[in-house]
Amino acid sequence: MSSSQSEHTPHARPPGEEEELKRIWATPKGLRAITAVNNNVVGLLYLGAAFLFFILAGILALLMRTQLATSDNTFLSQELYNQIFTVHGTTMMFLFAVPAVEALGVLLLPQMLAARDLPFPRLSAFAVWAYIVGGLVFFSTVFYGMAPSGGWFMYPPLTSSQYSPSNNADFWLLGIGFIEISAIAGAIEIIVGTLRTRPPGMSLDKMPIFAWSMLIFAGMIVFAFPAVILATLLLEFERAFGWPFFIAERGGDALLWQHLFWFFGHPEVYIIFLPAAGLVSMIVPAMARTPLIGYHLIVVALIATGFFSFGLWVHHMFATGIPALSLTFFSAASMAVAIPSGIQVFSWIATFASAPDRVKITTATLFIFGFLFIFVLGGLTGVMVAMVPFDWQVHDTYFIVAHLHYVLIGGMVFPLFATFYYWAPMVSKTPLSERLGRWVFGLMFVGFNTAFFPMHISGLYGMPRRVWTYPAELQLDTLNLVSTVGAFIFAAGVCLFVIDLIIRFRPGNSKVLNPWKAGTLEWLPNDVYCTRTIPHVTSREPLWDQPNLAAEVASGQHYLPNAPTGGRETIVTSAIEAKPDYLLQMPGPGWAHVLAAVFTAGFFLLLTVKLVVAAILSGIAAVVACFFWVWELDPGPSKKVDVGRGVELDTYRSGPSSHSWWAMIVLMLVAASLYLSFMFSYFYLWTVSPDAWPTTIQDSVSILYPVSCAVAFLGASVFIHWASRTLGGGRASAAWSAPVLISVSAVALIVGVGLEVWGHWSNGLRPTESSYGAMVYMASVLTGQLAFTVFVFAIYTNARFFAGKLNNSRRVTFDNLALLIHFTVAQGLFGLALIHGFPQLLVIPQ
Amino acid sequence: MPGSSSDHGTKREPIATALLFLLFGPLVWALHFLAVYGSQSMLCTVLQNQSPRDQAIDVTIWALTVCAGALVVWALMRPHHLADFLKTSLAGNPFHRATAYFLCLLSAFAIAASALGSLFVDNCDTLR
Numbered sequence: 001m002s003s004s005q006s007e008h009t010p011h012a013r014p015p016g017e018e019e020e021l022k023r024i025w026a027t028p029k030g031l032r033a034i035t036a037v038n039n040n041v042v043g044l045l046y047l048g049a050a051f052l053f054f055i056l057a058g059i060l061a062l063l064m065r066t067q068l069a070t071s072d073n074t075f076l077s078q079e080l081y082n083q084i085f086t087v088h089g090t091t092m093m094f095l096f097a098v099p100a101v102e103a104l105g106v107l108l109l110p111q112m113l114a115a116r117d118l119p120f121p122r123l124s125a126f127a128v129w130a131y132i133v134g135g136l137v138f139f140s141t142v143f144y145g146m147a148p149s150g151g152w153f154m155y156p157p158l159t160s161s162q163y164s165p166s167n168n169a170d171f172w173l174l175g176i177g178f179i180e181i182s183a184i185a186g187a188i189e190i191i192v193g194t195l196r197t198r199p200p201g202m203s204l205d206k207m208p209i210f211a212w213s214m215l216i217f218a219g220m221i222v223f224a225f226p227a228v229i230l231a232t233l234l235l236e237f238e239r240a241f242g243w244p245f246f247i248a249e250r251g252g253d254a255l256l257w258q259h260l261f262w263f264f265g266h267p268e269v270y271i272i273f274l275p276a277a278g279l280v281s282m283i284v285p286a287m288a289r290t291p292l293i294g295y296h297l298i299v300v301a302l303i304a305t306g307f308f309s310f311g312l313w314v315h316h317m318f319a320t321g322i323p324a325l326s327l328t329f330f331s332a333a334s335m336a337v338a339i340p341s342g343i344q345v346f347s348w349i350a351t352f353a354s355a356p357d358r359v360k361i362t363t364a365t366l367f368i369f370g371f372l373f374i375f376v377l378g379g380l381t382g383v384m385v386a387m388v389p390f391d392w393q394v395h396d397t398y399f400i401v402a403h404l405h406y407v408l409i410g411g412m413v414f415p416l417f418a419t420f421y422y423w424a425p426m427v428s429k430t431p432l433s434e435r436l437g438r439w440v441f442g443l444m445f446v447g448f449n450t451a452f453f454p455m456h457i458s459g460l461y462g463m464p465r466r467v468w469t470y471p472a473e474l475q476l477d478t479l480n481l482v483s484t485v486g487a488f489i490f491a492a493g494v495c496l497f498v499i500d501l502i503i504r505f506r507p508g509n510s511k512v513l514n515p516w517k518a519g520t521l522e523w524l525p526n527d528v529y530c531t532r533t534i535p536h537v538t539s540r541e542p543l544w545d546q547p548n549l550a551a552e553v554a555s556g557q558h559y560l561p562n563a564p565t566g567g568r569e570t571i572v573t574s575a576i577e578a579k580p581d582y583l584l585q586m587p588g589p590g591w592a593h594v595l596a597a598v599f600t601a602g603f604f605l606l607l608t609v610k611l612v613v614a615a616i617l618s619g620i621a622a623v624v625a626c627f628f629w630v631w632e633l634d635p636g637p638s639k640k641v642d643v644g645r646g647v648e649l650d651t652y653r654s655g656p657s658s659h660s661w662w663a664m665i666v667l668m669l670v671a672a673s674l675y676l677s678f679m680f681s682y683f684y685l686w687t688v689s690p691d692a693w694p695t696t697i698q699d700s701v702s703i704l705y706p707v708s709c710a711v712a713f714l715g716a717s718v719f720i721h722w723a724s725r726t727l728g729g730g731r732a733s734a735a736w737s738a739p740v741l742i743s744v745s746a747v748a749l750i751v752g753v754g755l756e757v758w759g760h761w762s763n764g765l766r767p768t769e770s771s772y773g774a775m776v777y778m779a780s781v782l783t784g785q786l787a788f789t790v791f792v793f794a795i796y797t798n799a800r801f802f803a804g805k806l807n808n809s810r811r812v813t814f815d816n817l818a819l820l821i822h823f824t825v826a827q828g829l830f831g832l833a834l835i836h837g838f839p840q841l842l843v844i845p846q
Numbered sequence: 847m848p849g850s851s852s853d854h855g856t857k858r859e860p861i862a863t864a865l866l867f868l869l870f871g872p873l874v875w876a877l878h879f880l881a882v883y884g885s886q887s888m889l890c891t892v893l894q895n896q897s898p899r900d901q902a903i904d905v906t907i908w909a910l911t912v913c914a915g916a917l918v919v920w921a922l923m924r925p926h927h928l929a930d931f932l933k934t935s936l937a938g939n940p941f942h943r944a945t946a947y948f949l950c951l952l953s954a955f956a957i958a959a960s961a962l963g964s965l966f967v968d969n970c971d972t973l974r
Contacts, residue, residue, distance in 0.1 A: 195861070205941035296941065300948040307872035308956060311879050323890060323970050325903075328963025329883055336956045576859040576936070657858065683884075687891040 013556035018532060024563050025116070025529040028589050035589040037121035038528060043107025044427065044507060046128045049135070050100035054413075055494070056139055057091035060084045062491055065451070069484040071472040081468035082149035083168070087142045089152030090172060093268065094179050095135045097412055098221075101275035102127075102186040104419060105214045109190065111426070111522035112208045114537075114553075115197040116530045116560075116570040118189045119659045121586055122593040122629060127182040127189075129597030134182075137605050138175040141168070148172040151466060153261055154235070156246040156254045161239040167609060170239065173232045174608040178601055180225050180232075187218035187225075188666045192659050194218070195575045199521070200559060201537040202578045208520050208540070209292065212299050213278025216306040220271050222666060223310065226674035228264035230681070231257055234778070243767045243774035245681070251689035251771035255320060256681055262313035263677070270309040272408065274302055276415035277344055280368055283415075283422050284348050286518035287365045288355035291541060294347035301340035301347075308337040318388050319395045327388050334386035341379055345372065360516070363437030367418035370445045374410025378403055381456070396466075399459030405452045417444070417497070425515050426522060429508040436500045443493030450486025454479040519544035525554050533558035533644065534571055537578075556644075564641035565651055571643060572659055582650040583643060584659060585635055592629035596622050627796055634660075634800075636810035654812045664816045668823045671786065675827055678775075678782060679834060685771045686838075692772040694839045705759025706836045712752030713828040719745035720821045727808050738806075739798040742814075745821055746794035749787040752828060756780050756835075779831040786824040793817050863934040868946050870921050870928060871953030878914035878957050882907050890970035903969040911961040918954045922947060 027036040036042065063084055067076040076084065106124050110117055118124055141147040148168045150159040159169045194215045198207065234245040235257065244250035246257050285292045292298065314322060314330040349372070352359050359365060381403040385391045394400060417440070425431045455463075458479040463470060470476060514523035519541025524531045535558045539545040552558060559571055559580070568586040573579055599622035606615035637652035655661060686693055694700055723741035757780045760773075767777040797817050800806040806814055866873070885906045893899035921928045925946060929937035936942040 205939070296944060297948065300945055300952070303869065303945075303949060304872065304952045307869075307876060307953075310876065311956075311960075321972050323886075323972055324967045325886055325963055325969050326883060328967050329879065329960050332959035332963060333879070333956065336952075336959050339952065339955075574858050575861045576864055581858075683888075687887060690891070 013561050017556065017562040020563060021529040021532075022527060024566070024568055024588075025527075027528060032589065034594055035125075035591050037117075037125045037587070037589055037593075039106050039110045039117045039121065039124065040427065040528070042121070042124050042128055043103055046099060046103030046106055046124075046131075049128070049132050050096050050103055053091050053095040053135060053139065054100070055498070057088050057096060058491060058494065060088040060091070060142070062487055064088065065484040065487040067468060068470070068480050070481065071470050071474070071477050073469050076468065078468045079149060080145075082466075083142055083145070083147035085466060086149050086151050086154075086172075087139065087147045090148070090176070091135075091139055092408075093152055093272075094176055095131075095139065097272040097408070098183055098268070099131055099135075099179075100416060101214075101217065101272060101412070102183065102190075104275065104279065104416075105186070105190050105217070107427070108423065108522060109193060109211060109214060110197075110530055111524075111526060112211060112520055113193070113197055113202065114199040114521045114524065114531050114534050115193065116534075116568065117586055118193040119197055119570075119572075119584060119586070120189050120192070120663065121568075121588075122590065123185050123189055126593040126597045126600075126629075127185040129594050130178050130601050131182040133598055133601040134175060134178045134604065137601070138171060138179075141171050146171060153265065154257075155261075156235060156238075156257050159235065160246065161242075170236065170608045173236045173239070174604045177229065177232055178604045180229050181600070183221055184225055184667075184670055187221035188663050190214050190218040191222075191666050192662050196572050196581075196659050196662065197570055197584070198573055198578045199534050199537050200571065200573055200578055200580050201535075202573075204576055204578075205296075206537060206540045209281035209295065209298055209302075210275070210278035213274045213281070213302055216302050217271055217275050220267050220274075220306050220309070222669050223673045224264045224267035224271065226264075226670055227260045227677045230674055230677040231260035231264070233781075234260075234681070237774070237778070237781075241768070243777070244771050245685070245774055245778075247771075250769065251685065251692035252774070253685060253688045253771075255317070256684055256688075258317050258320065259313070259684065260677060260681065262316040263310070265316065266313045267306075267309045269404075269408065270305055273411045274305060276371075276412045277302070279415050279419050280348060280371060281344070282518075282520065283364055283368060283418055284351050285541075286422070286516045287360045287362065287368070288351050289360070289517070290351060290354055290356055291519075291544075292347065293350040293354055294343070295540065297343050298347050301343040304340040305337060308333055308340070312337060315386060315391070318391045331386055331388050335383055338379060338383050338386075345376060345379075348372065362421065362516075363432070363434055363441055364418040364422040366438065366441040366445075367414050367421065370441060371410055371414035371418065374406055374414060374445075374448065378406025378408075378410050382407060394459055396464055397459035398455040398463040398465060401465055402452050402455035402459060405448075405455075409448060409452075414444075417441075420497075422516065423522075424505065425510045425512055426526070427507060427510075428504070429506040429510055430504045431510065431512070431515065432504055433500050436496060440493050440497045440500070443496065444490055447486050447488070447490030447493055451483045451490055452486070454482045454486075458483075513550075514543070524550055532556055533561045535559070536645070559644045559647065561644050564643065565638070571649070572653070580643065580647055580649055581657065582653045583641060585651060587632055590629065590632075592625050596625035596629055599625055623792055627799075630796070630813075631800075631805075634805065634810065634812045636805070652810075654809075654815055658812060658815070660812045660816060661819070664819045668819065671823065671827070675782060675830070678778065682775045682779075682834065682838075685775060689771055690842075692770040693842055694772070695842055700839060700843065701759045701763045701765075701836065703836075705755055706832045709752045709755045709759070710829060710832055712748045712755060713825045713832075716745045716748040716752070717822055717825045719748060720818045724814070724818055727806075727811060727814060738814075739801050742794050742797055742801075742817070746787075746791045749790055749821070749824055749828070753780055753784045753787050756783075756832070776835055779835050783824065783828045783831055786820070786827065790817070790821055790824055793820060859935060860933075863932045864936050864942075867929055867932050867934045867936045868942060869949065870946060871918055871950030874914050874917050874921075875953040875956050878910055879960060881910045882960060885910070886969065900969050904964060907961055907964045911957060914957050915954060918950050918957065922950045922954070 027038050027041050067073050067081055146168055148171055150169060154172055157163055194211050237243045238245050244252040246252045246254045281292055281298055311333040312330055315334045318327055385403060421432055421437055458476050463476050521542055523543060531553050533553050533556050535549055535553050542549055563569060565585055568588055569583050572581045572584045574581050599618045602618035603615050603622055606618055640648045640650055643649050719741045723738045726738045760776055765773050767773045797813055800813055886903055889903050925943055926937045
């Protein structure tokens with residue numbers, strides 16, 4: 001079914017079309033505003049929440065600096081200080097930095113891509129509400145002494161049940177879990193949205209740099225976050241059930257946590273930095289009034305940074321006694337990653353230098369200059385600490401604190417403030433004050449450098465990290481006091497910004513269109529439905545190269561001037577060349593996703609406080625809410641519609657080119673990353689404690705169990721494949737067999753997992769006795785989680801069948817289930833090969 | 847049924863092979879990194895104090911590096927061959943071809959940088 005295009009001739013649009021678009025895309029008022037899913041509403045909510053957490057974590061920082069202002073201070077107790085620095089770091093990294101850049105993606109990307117919304121609007125809204133509820137509950141723990149105190153990185157054995165027996169650590173482990181879910185949901189949205197909802201003509205080489213950076217950001221989340229999800233799962237199982245993943249006496253290793261955490265933790269900082277760099281790449285050309293120099297090389301640099309950042313994680317572990325050659329791999333990579341960062345910096349400088357007139361000095365420009373200065377300094381100290389011998393001297397000192405704040409505040413916070421000033425006219429009726437903005441910048445820049453530059457020196461003088469006080473004999477009082485004064489100056493700048501926000505920021509359309517005369521699509525005339533029509537794009541700066549574009553779009557001359565299906569829609573285009581493919585119908589506001597978010601957060605938080613029954617009930621409620629949420633989706637095919645410019649498009653797509661299929665593929669990449677992290681953990685623990693692994697035939701499980709399990713797994717795949725053929729067979733009499741086959745397939749998976757577990761249990765293996773036992777049962781936990789998800793999904797799919805919402809032409813739901821089943825089978829079979837095959841290589845013949 | 851499509855019709859550039867072409871260099875780097883670090887760790891554990899340990903690690907690292915380097919150099923010199931192998935038409939687009947080229951170049955540097963350490967540092971010993 002291909003789109004067709006005839007000669008395009010402009011003509012006046014029928015009356016009432018724009019009003020219809022406004023009605024369809026209107027956001028609910030009053031209490032029902034909570035149910036809104038429009039990206040501009042959800043994005044602002046997301047950004048506002050992230051900024052709130054920035055303020056809250058910043059207040060904690062001021063408390064820390066007050067405690068450290070003088071030696072032997074008793075302003076805060078040791079335990080409270082430990083909780084405060086843990087919550088400060090955790091909040092900044094998990095509740096501010098990543099959500100803020102994700103919020104900017106939700107807010108800006110559809111506008112930059114002239115899409116009416118992201119492809120899964122309720123998923124974004126779900127992510128926001130889960131994050132807000134969970135984040136507020138997590139942060140509140142600092143007020144009643146329940147906050148974790150093991151640092152934002154939560155190293156065992158300090159965070160094991162032996163040394164952290166209360167629920168404090170569990171708040172981190174389970175609390176951060178659903179925030180990770182939120183981030184992954186956002187990543188799926190951004191990948192599919194960036195690749196499939198660009199305007200016609202916006203091929204990959206014309207995509208805005210921010211879109212490139214968000215695409216890479218989302219890809220990095222897919223591969224980095226699962227490692228920390230696995231780590232939190234392992235530590236929580238150890239704390240709750242005694243499975244010894246990190247307990248050395250029973251074959252575990254605390255360093256395993258560090259490997260898993262930093263495999264996530266290092267890409268995490270680039271996850272934070274790359275979108276900010278993308279924002280800078282959008283602002284600099286506008287202020288210099290010239291296209292970005294080296295667009296192509298910046299794309300290369302972003303991709304290279306994204307990849308290389310996965311090869312650096314051990315540089316956080318240089319002092320742990322790892323073999324020297326291993327250290328060199330990571331030292332080399334840590335230095336190599338500076339090259340793509342340098343490419344970007346030189347590109348920005350070259351763009352400023354090539355400005356045809358004077359660079360427009362606005363508050364946004366000032367923050368960009370501040371970013372360049374601070375981030376480059378942070379990058380230089382980064383290359384210093386990439387040298388192992390130097391790192392050994394400064395590890396765990398304030399030199400590292402200085403470095404990380406220079407790269408994170410310089411690399412992300414300053415671009416964020418530039419973003420606020422630059423894009424405020426797009427989302428606010430009145431822009432922020434330029435006069436106050438200069439004061440905000442000045443206070444933040446001076447305050448930041450006053451606070452953090454002396455930390456390089458105090459660190460070199462030996463000031464250790466993560467200490468609640470220091471003795472007077474170290475003679476570091478002056479440097480610490482200067483840092484504290486600087487912190488308060490920085491805070492004054494932020495306060496001034498908040499005052500400006502309160503006075504001036506009013507969500508809505510600005511009276512001034514495109515005040516910076518920028519060239520990208522987000523500056524087209526906008527309303528609740530995004531642009532009046534979706535433009536056909538022919539260059540990277542369409543507003544510069546197509547001067548009449550704004551007028552053409554506003555008068556309805558491009559794509560989708562109306563709502564042909566009567567609901568919320570946007571155009572899906574091909575991934576590489578952005579050719580119109582089909583029309584995506586999207587859901588509107590609703591309570592279901594909000595309730596799903598609240599109950600999901602409830603599930604995790606109730607488990608944290610060991611209210612297991614309540615947690616299970618909350619989990620069931622979350623699942624039911626999800627059923628209601630997705631019930632309206634998968635509307636099924638209808639006749640082709642005219643989307644303007646002589647183009648007719650399908651309104652439905654199933655199979656591998658469907659946006660829904662793509663989302664499932666990304667989700668499976670997440671699951672695969674999680675399992676690969678597990679496999680790394682398995683082999684790592686084997687190298688650490690080979691004695692825990694079976695070495696005789698008698699230790700091994702009878703082969704009947706893995707064989708039966710494999711048969712069950714393969715049967716699941718066969719049954720779902722059979723169900724697919726039954727669905728498409730066209731014989732009504734055979735159609736009843738589809739739900740039976742779906743059910744049998746789901747049950748087969750559960751039986752397979754059960755057989756595997758029973759086999760090991762009956763062989764006498766217990767998960768608490770050794771790290772080997774723990775890993776064997778964890779393999780079943782990971783596959784069992786998927787099997788359970790399949791079971792629930794199968795119930796939903798069958799319900800749709802019996803409600804007449806599932807058949808051969810209306811089969812997206814079924815296709816997604818089939819994908820998940822095949823993936824689960826593949827993971828299960830892989831797990832069997834690992835758990836039963838690998839030890840056979842170690843068995844000594846008797 | 848009219849208005850629906852299950853994926854036949856217009857020929858589209860498959861995204862999987864397109865990504866493989868564009869990201870060939872970094873993917874080879876990632877596999878090389880994984881193989882070098884993984885094999886060095888495994889061999890240090892499995893061979894412990896046995897005499898061929900160091901030679902085995904050196905040979906493994908350099909064999910992996912030569913293979914990875916050769917692949918990346920091949921992609922640099924013959925992008926159209928790579929595109930044909932992957933059954934993608936992306937090499938015909940200057941932007942995609944240049945993106946793949948520069949990524950291969952950076953990856954070649956990173957592959958070499960990873961392996962160089964084995965020339966200067968003991969394979970399994972810690973520094974203290």
